[in-house]
Amino acid sequence: MIRAKRLGISTLLNSPSAALILPRILGWTFGRLAALLGVVTLTWGLAGCATVGPMPKVNLQEPGWTVRQGQAVWRLEHGSREIAGDLLVATGPNGHDFVQFSKTPFPLVVAQSTKDRWTAEFPPQNKRYSGRGKPPKRLIWLYLPRVLSGQPPPKNWLWRQNGTQWHLENRANGESIEGYFNQ
Secondary structure (H helix, E strand, C coil): CHHHHHHCHHHHHHCCCHHHHHHHHCCCCHHHHHHHHHHHHHHHHHHHHCCCCCCCCCCCCCCCCEEEEEEEEEECHHHCCEEEEEEEEEECHHHCEEEEEEECCEEEEEEEECCCEEEEEEHHHCEEEEEECCCCCCCHHHCHHHHHCCCCCCCCEEEEEECCEEEEEECCCCCEEEEEECC
8 A cells, every 4th residue: 555655547557567566555465356356257257148039930821921022222320332032931830020131042131029038140241230129220130010000100100001012211320211111
């Protein structure tokens, strides 16, 4: 403690022996510091085990699934790019939804959700996002089956449907999907 007062705290923290002296200034023993590091490591390890794993594969041939196929244009944020492709939207039993947007034969987006879980994959970028609860608003694909089945879009989003044609837009970032179904 005397050394800390004489040298000043900034000099002490910048010294190579700061890792040895700082726990003693705080009144910690090395045993306490080791225990804290062990708890932090264990917590991170357990949190990693609690992450959402992959959702089960979907069999659209099973009873209870309603499948719609058509064409869509995905307008990325603020109209930076447009991608046209084939669209498959399926709603299944117990609130299970599935969406696939592709440029034949390559899937660009594969997304699915249940009442309490969701996942969205973007194979060309080798990216996968998943979570529990309500999906984030930045994943527009997870909201398409919901609005098609009559649920309201998120606040400040635009939804229009006229016969087989439809348009879903996130007004905050300008991202949109519009298209039609063959059926």
